[in-house]
Amino acid sequence: MRLSKNGLACCLSLFSLILVAPLHAAEVIHVFVALCDNASQGIVPVPAKIGDGDKPDANLYWGCSEGVRSWFSASKKWKRLPAVASPRPEILERVVFKHRERDTYLIADAWRGREIKPCLQAFVHAAGGLGGEVVKAGENALKAGGDAALVAYIGHNGLMEFNVDWPAAKTSPVPAGAEPKPAVVLACISQSYFAEKLKGIGAHPLLTTRQLMYPGAFALHDALEARFAGKNAAAVKEAAARAYAKNQGISVKAASGVFAAE
Structure with a gap:
């Protein structure tokens, strides 16, 4: 078979892309954030500026000082990488961080507040190993979505108001040496x-x-840092509780009652 000049150029471009962005075997955490939205979510209203689900920069769960983008950007443990494109209209912003002490990346997506249902749908699919995607971060291509090592959801509990389609229940045992995906x-x-x-x-x-x-x-x-240190679920819970207690001005004992771990 003889390739045309255009066909040859296309093949060379694809080959170059593979060389530039090899699939990286790093640990990837994928965080799904449903932006706080007074207008569409069944929440106790917050001040309008931080409760506008169309404006991530000021949103309670994203751009505010304790939101995902701002908190991880300010962390000494993580380095924010150059901006990456949003993969779909419902995601207003995607950010990627690289841990400074280990080969771990964190990908976080800010979903438009009124799109909380597709956000939760994407999260549960990823938890079930569905919806895998590749995210380019510099010269690396990272396994995200259903192929991520750990997935997380932050936002309003939309399941109080609607249902999502859960992946089919898994009846086969987890392969030897493998662990269920943490969520x-x-x-x-x-x-x-x-x-x-x-x-x-x-x-x-x-x-x-x-x-x-x-x-x-x-x-x-802080829960992630405990996990990175090899601590068990109880210690992961304690780390989250200590962070919560500090933020809320309550005892660690009271904060521990907020969380559950397995």
């Missing part, structure tokens, strides 16, 4: 709504919540 759900009373269903699709509800709560990014940040 974190920082939303009000998430254990009751997510934990058993996550286990049913083969995921591991690493950290969920038992009470009404404020899903600040500090809890995820």
